[in-house]
Amino acid sequence: MSRLTVPKTYKLYIGGKFPRSESGRTYEVTTPAGEFVANAALASRKDARDAVVAARAAVSGWAGATAYNRGQVIYRIAELLEGRRAQFIDEISRTEGVTAAAASAQVDAAIDVWVWYAGWADKYAQVVGNGNPVSGPYFNLSVPEPTGVVGAIAPQARVGTSLLGLAAVVAPIIVSGNTVVVVPSQSAPLSAISLAEVLATSDVPGGVINVLTGSPAEMAPWLASHADVNALDLAGAGDIDWVELQLSAAETLKRVLTPVNGVPAPALERITAFTETKTVWHTKSMR
């Protein structure tokens, strides 16, 4: 007789905890063939509201950590993912309907994305910041600072993006000290919640990354219009009315990254898009 399994319940990840949607709703996650895999929480606008509150609360601690510390924490995410490859390969191959080899390649790529961005934490400021040779007896220094809370729509394609797309969007946002509320792939959300389990057991403080599984079409407008969200990454919003989102974001002058095809490539610009440059002057005098 074969062993009876203990199927996992997939919930949201907000403020370091795993609540169900306050709406009580779920939706079915299936294989491409339509076979039931699991019920995932269907996030509501109130979940989005709670997630933004949690993300805001986490900003001062995360932005206030040393760059070295953030780099270490993000590197540890990669370490833990590496240790749990098998779990992710299994989930990805079932939900995306791909071979174990393809799933494995995606997991490798996702881990490498985390490692690449981890290495930027204590360096990007050296590349994009600088002293400025102003004309006058002044010390003048420009440094990048995190913008705050970022709302993000991860790539939505069923195949090839459930873990990798999430990493490619979330890692560059948090490296500089921002916190994020992210809507992962709707059809393949399980890796996102499993990743959240990795985050909960790593050293990432609660609230730095918040995962709202469900419908980007339903969630994105609430994030775009939210006055306490500073920026919007619409990487995976290509198939919804993203122009409307950009218009909505304009009300509060959010910084917006428009949609990309597929998975956004690792780039320094994805870090700096969510930073503000602060320039400080100070007088200099011997007298």
Added chain:
Amino acid sequence: MSFLEYAPAPESTAILNLKSEYGLFIDGEFVDGSGEVFDTISPATEEVIARIAHADASDVDRAVAAARRAYDGTWSRMSGSDRGKYLFRIARLVQERSRELAVAESLDNGKPIRETRDVDVPLVAAWFFYYAGWADKLEYAGLGPNPRSLGVAAQVIPWNFPLLMLAWKIAPALAAGNTVVIKPAETTSLTAMLFAEILQQAELPAGVVNIVTGPGPTGQALVTHGDVNKVAFTGSTGVGRMIARQVAGTSKKLTLELGGKAANIVFDDAAIDQAVEGIVNGIFFNQGHVCCAGSRLLVQENVHDEVVDRLKHRLSTLRLGDPLDKNTDIGAINSAAQLERIRTLSDTGENEGAERWQLDCTVPDKGFWFRPTIFTRVSAAHTIAREEIFGPVLSVLTFRTPDEAIAKANNTPYGLSAGIWTEKASRMLAVADRLKAGVVWANTFNKFDPASPFGGYKESGYGREGGRQGLGAYLESAGWEAPAAIMESAESASSAPAKRGGRAKTTKKAVAK
């Protein structure tokens, strides 16, 4: 026993699993050296810790050949992200074995366990973490879109921060795509040997890092070796000069991190208690065996007496003794030779008319020890105001105005570091502007970070270690191919063929990926 005497709090050496004898680390293996094996001792007890192999010229040749093979065959072909992953592994292993490394370093070098535990070893791990992240981002290093590694790097390091100096050399070199042959100092090879074990645990490809232990001539053989592309040296200005002469006329790139005689400038509006801490930290941390030590206190004359008074009072709770006691502040002098040098220079100080004050504390019978010493009434003309003593000896000079402070601070062939203590930001920034020093610490001292470039002006050397600038020592921009139109017109204008851009090279390079 009074409370302040503190009961012994010894760190156990049980964590160590030392061999009685270590070989050279060449091509991924420990091998015998051809020279005569020598002892490494604990400077606190003069007891032998282990026997160390002695690399002669033929061993150095083998090591360079191994580094060259590894460069050509493996390391230069490897992606930057893979190089980075090896460096991340090394960083993690250092963290995992940090207590063991801290104990071994304290034992072999003589510095307090509290320093190796809280400063040296954490910085070692941080250095590898930092440069691991650069390995696949070299196009952002400031050397153009396709910077190239140099090839084989020959590195010679000193005894004052053995493992940390090793990290400062190896991490950026490897991140940039070079392979390495490194020679630790004769009196402090132990942690390099443990590091070699870590490299084996990290499964670093054989030959990427080679460690040749031995005395001065081993280092000489290494830096003069014909198949080396880069030389990096940290040590005395005297030896640095010699090496600079030896690479002249060759295509070897050279960086030097040499001595210093830093001025620690205390203005009358300084936060005085913190300034006193900064002075103490500046010259007595690591027994003063620091190239960037604040060995000259330049104190504004109107607060001289108060500062010196508070300083002496502060020294009264410094604890000198067994480096492995967790409460020890001042450890042993690294060697008998160094102790002799410190004594000689201190005697000179007294003979030339400076006033000597020495901390009254007991000193163990065995080992090499020097009590923290302050010389007051020191003038710029005195030997102890100019020569690097490299020991726990502070020279106190005065100044009246900021201009005078700067003139005195800069009045030295050295230019490694300086300290500024004032609560007035505009003055701090203006003074920092004028100091001819590669590192300026304001309202702090002896702070190191892998993200922060370190290196000197003038005879303190050239090149920087740490930060983005630190990569510059191990990379070069890709050569410039002049457009054909320019080359044609040059050739037709003269009969000689035009020279192309780029340095004359003797060995192959690879594009750093």
Added chain:
Amino acid sequence: MTIDHPVALAPAERAVRLLGGDLTEKALALHLDGLAGVDAVGLEQRAAGLATRSIKTSSKAWALDTIIRTCDLTTLEGADTPGKVRSLVAKAVTPDASDPTTPRVAAVCVYGDMVPYAVEALGSVHGDPDAGLVSVAAVATAFPSGRASLDIKLADTREAVAAGADEIDMVIDRGAFLSGRYGLVFDQIVAVKEACRRDDGTYAHLKVILETGELTTYDNVKRASWLAILAGADFIKTSTGKVSPAATLPVTLLMLEVIRDWHRLTAEKVGMKPAGGIRSSKDAVRYLVTVAETVGEEWLTPHLWRFGASSLVNDVLLQRQKLRTGHYSGPDYVTVD
């Protein structure tokens, strides 16, 4: 604008000695504002360095006993009752019934209206902690906020003294301090000190609480420390324990540096009390180290050093039990108060 006539201050003896005969608020302000600044990063690093001292074996045993011996065992709750105070006193007198070698605490610290119950419960054990007896310290002056008229604060003080309090822990007017009215803060301390005078001409000891958590900057703490000492404080104290952050090692180090400087200047010894937030023996030992290495170990005695704490004593008892028995102990083996 015209030059105002300088406001005279109440003549406190130390201030007159340091600042001169016609003591004015202006002279006081010039002195306080002229003090050397404090670099916070440097101060905190020095405190962190002191916290790395490793206190073992015999040093640890002595330290644990000293912590208990210099503790002001405290209850300052709205819900305090005579029964609660009696229970606290019993604990103060016999911290660990299973080990008669355990020293007594230095004092119990209660609200002024609870003083009579504390005095009665102590009975013959009531007395000088330097002699192994237990004192009664009372908070006064509209503790913890200090927001009341001077008359009310003085009445508060007098009642506690009359009821038998040996020590008064007063709060300074932080609003006045932060708005630059140093003279007001100064005069209040002088008046409260006078209110500590008993009919027989002796004085209850005065501890002046700065409430460092509200002063926030180290420069402010340094100025307030000097001000309190000049006004006649016997002890300077960090906090009420009702505001966070309460006592920290860096702030205590800073206040000890002021005490050290006053001692260098006058050979007088002022006491120090960190209060609130010190819960573990490990932390408390760090404070002892800081005292010893800043002002000297002669300060580690009840008439110059106190911990304001409640749960600290039990953690120290657990550590004592471990030293005695060789194994780790647990909450069931120490008594509640």
